Amino acid sequence: MLPLGAVARVCVRLSSSGISCAPLSLDTTAWHLPQSRGRPAFLQTPPPVSSVSLASRRSVSTETGGWYESLADTTAVHLMERLLMSAQNATGLPWWANIIATTIALRTVVTLPLGVYQSIIIGKVEALQPEIADLAKRLRYEVSMKAQHKGWTEKTCRYQFKRNLKRIVSELYVRDNCHPLKASVLVWVQLPMWVCISLALRNLSLGATYSPSVCEELSVGGALWFPDLTLPDSTWVLPISLGLTNLLITEIFSLQRLEASKFQKYVTNFIRGISIVMIPIAATVPSSMAVYWLSSSLIGLGHNLLLRSPRFRRLCRIPPSRGNSDTPYRDLLSAAVSKYLK
Template structure:
């Protein structure tokens, strides 16, 4: 009911409804503007198969709440560009506890995995009377043997028992990944909130900046969509640098390929949408990468109670590009 009321407020030409929404309605639809038809790239003329889904997301409580929040920020005096920027940063702050908790679980999982692996291998070495001592670099323990039977026995026991023990403590990788992924719907719903504003019958004016004369027009130079893709790939690359996998399996390669394809596909789509939408997603991407790097700082981890990792750094951005591949 709330979403229907919000829609009705935009359709009825009642002057008393405008101040409550914080929308500066144009005197006309300015149909004479030479580029005006491109404002309807996100019109409601959708394929019948996905139209109900789009309607559901657009009218959901989350979308309507974020929409009202964007309009409230504009009512407080922020320009529409500032309102979009502030919304992205505020939502990043609201969803940060999920990422902080996931980071805490990952650190605990990392140390628990190393401890359990060490204990299991030590028992195998004791059984077969093999030395288990530090390597030449002194950074990890290794078995002093070339006996394939002993090595195979140790690897088998590690693969069998470590995941079970981690799962018993709630430190399984899927749980940690799901904590991070559960924030994705927030960004999707918030995008539809912005869509609701700019696709209304009496949509407000979104003045542009720099090379974009109107934020309701697609970026004429494709700079914003390309930047969204660049930061998307940087996020993927940085995650692999900070949290490297010991063995690149077919599943890992397929997962990376899928994320890369979706990032490229989103760039193609955003190039056709009003510039305010890729601008919003650029804010989301930059703030997401900044959050990930801030959580690598030792002082931040100490305050948040997160155990340290080998990838932590006092200068995370610089050291991200200087970091060697961990094994």
């Protein structure tokens, strides 16, 4: 699943970030801190590669398929095609296993370290909260004293407080090297990678690649109830499993919050809706894409649980946060029982 739950959690946590504690120097304006119709687009087969050159094929796809075909013909997508084919040639695994193995490798090598980095940034920001609360009180007091001396109105006091508070918070983020935007780096890497691999599998499954023979390999490279990876899963087992996994990830995030705000509830419900919408979408794409989506979500679920492990957090030197516990999995189970069974 796309890391929407993680994004929402980061945004909600950091939206209430404050500032740090330090001696203030009075100034009239600032306080300083010392340091298409018919078949869906993804099922439409582009013209054979051999009929046109690469430049001509891009021109044709842009005119006939619109933005979707243009995106499917980008360099990043073709690199993912080559990566998948190279992995299959190197390992000799059947295609269904190759897709899962490649997904595990990419998620572990690329996104897991970024997930650790995201947790470190969030932990640092949360560690600033006591300092933030103290400094905010001091700043408010000095604003009130300055207001009496200068005769400021209530509106001017609020403006001066908010402006200086915002600037001091930025200085704190620079001091501790934990700007909240850094916590979103995982999304900006994982989302494009997810899209590119999905489109690469779509191209390979429909023969829209430099090696059309790969399409034939995919047609017999499935397993169990999905032997043909170029066709959608008619049993809906993969799509429904994908939806349930994504919903489980969303619920794990929601169980962390004891008192959810209206914004948090809105974001959680939005992600639940996306998880449900992904079920019919996964039922219309080639099974190769559905296998990738499901395996990616399962690995993401595993990584989310791993990042809650106290031992793993200590190993990665992730700062403690309010949601930390010595028994995170037992706490999750207890919270789920209390929420859904009582």
